[in-house]
Amino acid sequence: MLSTVIKKNTYQDSVSLMLLTNHLSSVDGVNKIQVMMGTPANKDIFKGSGLFTDELEDAAPSDLCIVVDTDSEDVTSNVVEETDNYLANQATESNQSEFSTVRTWDMALNKLPNADLAVISIAGEHATAEANKALDRGMSVFLFSDNVSVEDELALKTRADELGLIVMGPDCGTGILDGVPIAFANVVDKGNIGIVGASGTGIQEVSTIIGNHGGGISQAIGTGGRDLSAAIGAKTAIKGLRVLDQDPETDIIVFISKPPAPEVRNKVVDVFKTLSKPVVAIFMGNKPEAAHDNVQYAWTLQDTALQALELAQSTGASIDKFVAEHADDIEKIKANAEQRYIKGYFCGGTLALEAAMITEDAFGLDSSADHPEGMMLKKDGHEIIDLGDDVYTNGRAHPMIDPTFRVEKVKEAAHDAETAIILLDNVIGYGAHEDMAGVFAPVIKEAKEEAAKEGKAFIAIASVTGTANDPQVYQDQVDKLEDAGVVVLESNAEATKLAADLVKYLNGEITLKTSEGKSAGDLEKVAELISSKPRVVNVGLKSFAQTVAENGGQVVQYQWKPIAGGNKRLASLVNQLNKR
Amino acid sequence: MTYKTIDEANEAVIQKVIESQPFLLDVVPAKDVISELNDKALLHSGPSIAWEDMNDPMQGSCVGAVLFEGWASNEEEARKQLAGGEIKFISAHSVNAVGPMGGITSANFPVVVVENKASGRYGYCNLNEGIGAVLRFGAYNEEVLNRLKWMKDVLGPALSKALKQIEGGMNVNVLVAKAITMGDEFHQRNIAASALFLKEIVPYLITAGLSDKELQEVTKFLADTDQFFLNIMMASAKSVMDSALDVGEGSIVTHLARNGHMFGIKVSGLGDQWFTAPVNTPDGLYFTGYSSADACPDMGDSAITEAYGVGGMAMIAAPGVTRFVGTGGFSDAINTSDEMREICIANNPNLSIPTWDFQGACLGIDLRKVVETGITPVINTGIANKVAGKGQIGAGTVRVPLGCFEQAIEALAKKYGVEA
Secondary structure, rough: EEEEEEOOOOOOOOHHHHHHHHHOOOOOOOOEEEEEEHHHHHHHHHHOOOOOOOHHHOOOOOOOOEEEEEEEHHHHHHHHHHHHHHHHOOOOOOOOOOEEEEEHHHHHHHOHHHHHHEEOOHHHHHHHHHHHHHEEEEEEEEEEOOOHHHHHHHHHHHHHHOHHHHHHHHOOEEEEEEEEEEEEEOOOOEEEEEEEEEEOOOOOOOOOOEOOOOOOOOOOOOEEOOOOOOOOOOOHOOOOOOOOHOOOOOOOEEEOOOOHHHHHHHHHHHHHHHHHOEEEEOOOOOOOOOOOEEEEEOOHHHHHHHHHHHHOOOHHHHHHHHHOHOOOHHHHHHHOOOEEEEEEEEHHEEEEEEHHHHHHHHOOOOOOOHHHHEEEEOOEEEEEEEOOOOHHHHOOOOOOOOOOHHHHHHHHHHHHEEEEEEEEEEOOOOOOOOOHHHHHHHHHHHHHHHHHHOOOOOEEEEEEEEEEEEEOOOHHHHHHHHHHOOEEEOOHHEEEEHHHHHHHOOOOOOOOOOOOOOOOOHHHHHHHHOOOOOOEEEEHHHHHHHHHHHHOOOOEEOOOOHHHHHHHHHHHHHHOOOOO | OOOOOOOHHHHHHHHHHHHEEEEEEEEHHHHHHHHHOOOEEEEOOOOOOOOOHHHHHHHHHHHOOOOOOOOEEEHHHHHHHOOOOOOEEEEEEHOOEEEOOOHHHHOEEEEEEEEEOOOOEEEEEOOOOOOOOOHOOOOHHHHHHHHHOOOOOOOHHHHHHHHHHOOEEHHHHHHOOOOHHHHOOOOOOOHHHHHHHHHHHHHHHHOOOOHHHHHHHHHHHHHHHOOHHHHHHHHHHHHHHHHOOOOOOHHHHHHHHEOOOOEEEEEEEEEEEEEEEEOOOEEEEOOOOOOHHHEEEEEEOOHHHHHHHOOOHHHHOHHHHHHHOOOOOOOHHHHHHHHHHHHHEEEEEEEEEEOOOOOOEEEEEEHHHHHOOOOOOOEEEEEEEOOOOOOEEEEEEEEEEHHHHHHHHHHHHHHHHOOO
């Protein structure tokens, strides 16, 4: 039985109506159905399908016509309802992903013209050719693929050297470039520790331990598992080390390696020594040697991480940074030949002892076991005094409680022409003075202003011993001292070490390590690669592209297939014709 | 060789397309511009084909043409002449012409005359009959023949009188550039361009000295025939792509054509030679009662629109068309167009497509890229019933067979002295 439904003056596109017809054909009870606009030509089509009815005759070209062959009237009303629903909901969900997918290098660069990194994870036998195409186009390469021959690796890395680019891999599983994880990587806070590592889980273990302990990673550069072989000679490792040395965000460099060829190991260690930053190195399998120059060695990955953390967290004590940040004052002090001495006044006996011990070690002095009258150190103009010694507390309150006498000593030292550094402790907690920093801060401030009037300066260095939960509140004390111009370090040991280093610097015994003056024009592109989020052409596993996109990098997915469907003859013809 | 590299030659080829200036000048009997038709001959679409290899609809079209020309008075006689070698079959492309579907064109069919003024090359194509029972789908009944007679006696001359009043002819590029922003892709979808054509020509039809009846019939026909512009687009693309082929070097695919049996391509550096492989069968959406089992294999010269860079190559300009082959929406259209862009070397700055972020239509299909990626051009096409005279049964897409390109690349390698 044929039923006709005419929706007057209801225009729909012919494609919509064909789709609708398809859709309605599957409604229960429909034998045959057609939905079209009532044009003469369409009426012929209805006739052709055996669905022409009298009602159709009167339909106008602007009328939507539905003819159903069905045995039930309910079905017809179902059909009408379905039709209304369908036409009202024609918008389809767009499944745009966050990145484009392309099929050729040309289109990849069309979509991302300033791409600077190709991440390649296709099968090894094809990976070298694609890596070369990336280098041709001025991109560095992260080569996740393995089963790449050592000859190919050498050729790629040599080419990269010539072009000022870097090849990370093959068999490189992990990288973090400007906070963007590449391939297998963990989400770790950004920080000041840079890593150069062989392939993967070494970097992952070290970086995650660092992250879990409150530190962070500036960059993680993978070299591939074979980079330190004799054949390759650590090309990428060395490039990675040099570029991290130049990277302003990296303060500490971690080097993770599988057992290298001995001559290559020596080559790498020689490079360590030329760097301006401290290096923590682990040559896995080798028992750690003694530290030397700027290099420390570790036995386990955890060990490596923790050593790096320690260095990273004490960079406040770095003499290079300090001199840079206090250049003016230090100039003035340097100009004054006699101003070369540390005056340390302590309320804590053990703290004074520690300060003395560190200073003696730094200047190669004999440590005297005897400390009469709290004089923990006295040599030439240096003095470190424990003002809590009996001699000073006879008839006075302990300096922890009453800072008056210590204040006098500080004022004295400030007026002493030979005082370069005033070194203080600041102990808080139960029983101590309610605001020791509040007492010393104005004193130091005033003294500095007086000195400045005479064109002179001195440095005040201190540490605060206490916690946030102490009644006096650790950070408040630190803030007060810093506001007055006191340099506050995390510990007594760091404060003392800085003081000692500063004296050495004033005496010309330390040359600062700067990474300027190391001409590194050849590293320019690599430095640029790591200093901003990478712009990636991802050749292979789509998940790698998703990771980059989710972490703020730009990426285009190159859906790679073998040329000419794997037909080697045609592939050869095409490759050659591309060059004609 | 004039050009130092294939890339350089390719640039020259696409320049020919960019600089082209096709103008619709006239509508005339085919024999007036194609002298070969003064003998007993029929043009057909695609590369050369013998009667025995023609599919049912194409043979049906031939029967209709023979009857129309009066060479026979009934079907039996007509088939005898056709099978008996009394009638010459000529590939339309070889005489500056193109034809949709069967492409059958005889001496007295009116054809549009398009001149590419930048090169002086001409393109000819018969007039679009509309949909349903029409000659190009192999129908040859009385209705068809009457319509053909009307087109010869009324429509053709009316259009001729109108066009001759337009100084220099009607600028086709302008219509195409407008219509591509209005949802046309010029193969399956010509609604906007046909409407624009009607708007342009009506004032001149009114002053063409037609009787009221003729004026009414002609304007009604044009108004009802949504695909009318297709045939104009085909003639125009023919005049442009022939000029591109004249460059004689490079790896640009300039022509795509099918005869229902074989698909043929031409390449800018390989001269007049067709590289052929068996056609695929289109698939898509069918009118009720039909399915892919009824579909006729791919045929027609209308794929010259894809060679030019529109049709399936500009899917994004007519996003609704993608729904023929899936439930995908706008993103499918973008993906298809992006995929086509992979095998081309440029975008046509004259044909900006708003829905493609204003990129120009694809320009310059590069043979090397097709072989390299395995991506073949996609053609938007009507689907004919494989039985003659039953007309269109649906619409969808079809791919150019890879075999054409594989053969062509071997020839190109030889030409440029390359061995595997």
